[in-house]
Amino acid sequence: MNRRRFLFAVFAALLHRRSAAEGTRAERVVVIGAGAAGLGAAAELQRAGYSVLVIEARDRLGGRIFTDRSLGAPVDLGATWIQGRRGNPISELAARFGVEVAPATDYDDVALFDRGRPVDLEILARYESELQELLAELERYSRGLEEDVSIASGLAELLRDEELTPFEERLLAWFLETLALDAAASADERSLLYADDEGFGGGDHLFPGGYEQIVHGLARGLEVRRGERVRRIALRQGGVRVETDRASHDADRAVVTLPLGVLKASPGEGGVSFDPPLPEWKRRAISRLAMGTLDKVALRFPEVFWPAHDLLGNLDGAGGGLPVFLNLAPHLGAPILVAFSAGPGARRREERSDEAIAGETMEVLRTMAGEAIPAPERLVATRWHRDPFAGGSYSFVPVGARGEDYEALAEPVAGRLFFAGEATNRSYPATVHGAYLSGLREAKRIAALT
Ligand SMILES: Cc1cc2nc3c(=O)[nH]c(=O)nc-3n(C[C@H](O)[C@H](O)[C@H](O)COP(=O)(O)OP(=O)(O)OC[C@H]3O[C@@H](n4cnc5c(N)ncnc54)[C@H](O)[C@@H]3O)c2cc1C
Structure with a gap:
């Protein structure tokens, strides 16, 4: 290699290292679930420079947002409306992605x-x-x-x-x-x-072209592994290991957006196991809150x-x-x-x-x-109740539970496991905007740590 070529190679390598350091934070985050919460968290983390991988059990994105076309037109079988258009972050997403919104129902x-x-x-x-x-x-x-x-x-x-x-x-x-x-x-x-x-x-507004347009807008540019079901989430020295039925993913942190119905299920019933088990206070909140249909x-x-x-x-x-x-x-x-x-x-x-x-x-x-x-x-x-990846439609407070249980669901564990999803949002549970906002909340929580 002549001297000029050598200098050029060194310069290129340095440049590459610098741009890698500027463009990404060293941390890798695995986001479990590609619903509104998971995609919201992943998009925000990626924007902040994290290396992000989303793992989704279904072969489609959106979770409890699901636009079906089997009737020859886009019919939403999960979420229907932006609930309360004024000030709602989903209205902002609709505007950003150019999605048509119907007049209020x-x-x-x-x-x-x-x-x-x-x-x-x-x-x-x-x-x-x-x-x-x-x-x-x-x-x-x-x-x-x-x-x-x-x-x-x-x-x-x-x-x-x-x-x-x-x-x-x-x-x-x-x-x-x-x-x-x-x-x-x-x-x-x-x-x-x-x-x-x-x-x-x-007022409540539906999307004539389907709610999935919001999902696709959020997922743009994200790496999502579909059809990979998470079985086990383990805390390891300085990080997290997420085991699916296909592979094992190591990361610095994980954002868990599993629906309450999935968190409630035992591993034998198709649920996910945590190693070590989730703390008692979180397990109590999971069992007290209920999943409605x-x-x-x-x-x-x-x-x-x-x-x-x-x-x-x-x-x-x-x-x-x-x-x-x-x-x-x-x-x-x-x-x-x-x-x-x-x-x-x-x-x-x-x-x-x-x-x-x-x-x-x-x-x-x-x-x-x-x-x-x-x-x-x-x-x-x-x-929706029989759906193994939802275990119901959305959370509600039954007699015996209380509002604080939503907050317990949102609390991180060991600074490594973060929890998002509609059932972690005490102010706006049971909604798409509540799920999405909870994803942003956890992305910000992680960014504040590192
Ligand atoms: C019929 C119905 C009507 C609704 N109507 C409205 C409405 O009009 N307006 C409104 O605002 N909200 C409505 N909702 C509520 C709204 O859809 C939800 O609150 C919101 O979509 C939940 O988002 P999430 O990200 O918390 O969960 P999800 O969307 O459920 O995302 C979690 C993801 O995790 C995945 N997952 C589950 N288990 C595993 C596993 N083991 N491994 C990997 N991935 C896994 C799931 O497949 C899913 O994609 C409705 C819901 C239903 C069911």
Whole structure:
């Protein structure tokens, strides 16, 4: 090698080393899970210069954000809405990625049926304000409680001396079912003391082209290993080892975004083992908080036969746990309805075949729209509770748990294991924005350490 070439080679090597040191931090972080929390954390860490690898068990990204196209149009089978558009970080992502956002869903724009007859909206409005007053009363009642009770027992106490007409009873049952859709849990399951969490204003907006557009925007430029299921997470001298069913990954730190339902499962049930086991305080919080179920049945018909409202509701559907249908026709230009069900009724439905689910969903629709409606051409039904990579739809606080349990879930372990995901966000649990913000929170926590 002549002298000039030698000097050039040394110079190039030095340059390479310097740019490597500037462009990356020496640390390597493994992020477990490619949902909103994991992708948010990974993108932020990579931006800050860490070497980041995301490991995802499914062969798709997004986790509980899942846009399905089997009905010939993008239908979201997981998260539907930006919940509260104003000030919501998901609105910012939508703007950054150029994703179209629909006008706010109008929850008052509901065609409600009772035993096949439309309910007069004026009657509904009158009861609506009474129901709101009942909720306010329930809130006051909860403040005087020394011990937690379920929302259902609190309501039963307040209504003890009320004589409800059969119509009012059906309306109350329907109203409670719609509340259950919000929490993915029934009033019997939910804590009264911890029933409220924070939210954004500005209405709920869905994505006509699918929520997955946000996922793809977040995942741009990240290295994600799909179809690799994490089995064991071990703390090692100065680092972490993440073992999957295919490989072993060593890193300085890991961000664990496993859903609460997966954290609850024992390794024998498909869960993940931790070595050493997670501290007692974290295990207690995992077992106290609960995973709720919200399922959808999406149906494509040959034509639109329903009235042009945002939502269709059925008081008779309440008993069967299908109280509300979302009309996607205006957004997709395709005759598609999505039925929602939550809580124990939804978990029971998950045991049934698609044919049985189609049968009972059509029974509810026929009581609303008449016997002559067409059969669906295609249907897709979710089973989030039985999904081994979710173990339910999202977290809620049952009687016996408390808000602080979310904080315990978020606490790092040994400065090496960091936890993100909707169930680690006490202010905004059960949402995409809560999951995403928790990912950013942990990325910042790591950056502050190194
Ligand atoms: C039906 C339904 C409707 C909803 N509606 C809304 C809504 O309208 N608006 C809203 O804001 N929120 C909604 N949500 C809630 C929202 O979807 C979630 O809170 C959020 O997507 C959770 O993100 P996450 O990153 O915490 O978890 P996830 O998205 O579940 O990500 C965790 C990831 O970890 C992966 N994983 C699991 N086990 C392993 C393993 N062993 N190894 C490797 N990877 C693993 C999973 O596959 C998943 O991709 C809804 C949820 C459901 C189910």
